[in-house]
Amino acid sequence: MGYHNAGFDVVGVDIEPQPNYPFEVVQADALEYVAEYWSLFAAIHASPTCQTRARVTAWRGARDNHPDTLAPMLKQLRRIPRPWVVENVTEAVVDGTLRPDVVLCGSMFGLPIRRHRAFETSWRPFALMQPCQHHRDDLPFMHKGERAFTDAMGCYWMTNREGRQAIPPAYTQFIGAQLLEHLRAVAA
Numbered sequence: 672m673g674y675h676n677a678g679f680d681v682v683g684v685d686i687e688p689q690p691n692y693p694f695e696v697v698q699a700d701a702l703e704y705v706a707e708y709w710s711l712f713a714a715i716h717a718s719p720t721c722q723t724r725a726r727v728t729a730w731r732g733a734r735d736n737h738p739d740t741l742a743p744m745l746k747q748l749r750r751i752p753r754p755w756v757v758e759n760v761t762e763a764v765v766d767g768t769l770r771p772d773v774v775l776c777g778s779m780f781g782l783p784i785r786r787h788r789a790f791e792t793s794w795r796p797f798a799l800m801q802p803c804q805h806h807r808d809d810l811p812f813m814h815k816g817e818r819a820f821t822d823a824m825g826c827y828w829m830t831n832r833e834g835r836q837a838i839p840p841a842y843t844q845f846i847g848a849q850l851l852e853h854l855r856a857v858a859a
Contacts, residue, residue, distance in 0.1 A: 672825070673843025674716065678851055682712070693828050702743055705751075714754040714850055718838060719744045742768055748793070754853060755793045756846055758838055764789045773797045773846075778804035780841040783823050788838055790846060794853045800845075 672693065675681050683689060683696040684704045697704060701717065709715060719740035741759055745768065748755045763769040772792050777784035779800050787803075821827070821834025829837060 672828075673838070673840035673845070674847040676840060676844045677847025679714075679847055691828050691830065691833060702740065702747060705744070705747055709751045709753055712753065713854060714756070715748065715751075716756045716758070716843070716846075717744045717748065718758045745769070745791070753793075754850060754857075756850065757791045758788050758842075761787045761789050773800065775800065775842045775845065776803040776805075777824065777839055777841070780839070780845070782825070782839055782841060784820060784839070786824070786839065788842060790842075792846075792850075794850070797849060798845075 675694065681694040683692050683694055684699055684701045685692075685696060686698065686700050688698060689696045701719070705715060705717070720738070741757070741763055745757055748757065757769065759769050761774060764771050764774070769789050769791050771789035772795050774787055774789045776788075777786045779802070781804075785803075785805055818831055821829050821831055821837070824834060824837060824839040825841060826834050826837045826839070
């Protein structure tokens with residue numbers, strides 16, 4: 672939604688059906704789809720599954736139950752001549768897989784959520800952001816299990832379960848605005 676709000680036409684790709692996705696969606700393996708169709712798009716955003724790195728998955732002892740899709744996606748994107756963005760949990764930075772250009776949090780955008788996500792891009796420059804605002808008493812932070820959490824992120828079309836793996840649209844609108852500037856500069 673954030674990329675749409677920034678001015679992009681959006682096509683989603685997911686291996687699972689996404690009946691609530693508000694834009695065109697292709698049901699396919701994202702790695703295979705990007706390998707074959709990358710040239711049809713002005714830019715690519717990838718959000719590979721984070722369960723192999725997320726603290727919550729480790730806490731549940733379930734990391735081995737999920738494939739590592741982040742490293743293969745980064746390897747593939749780093750070879751293509753299109754601007755790209757990859758998002759993942761901050762634990763992917765700690766293990767060295769992701770080299771982020773920016774880490775965003777809901778509190779940076781005035782959202783009542785603590786949700787840190789790291790973004791690596793192929794073009795690198797980013798506007799400065801204010802630091803996290805976790806210390807503010809006027810931001811009532813919400814828990815992932817609440818319907819209010821999904822709504823607080825701005826993901827009103829999603830179910831609670833979908834919202835647990837979502838990126839707040841404010842993040843991708845921020846990234847998307849800078850990506851558009853980059854695309855315009857390259858075209859000029």
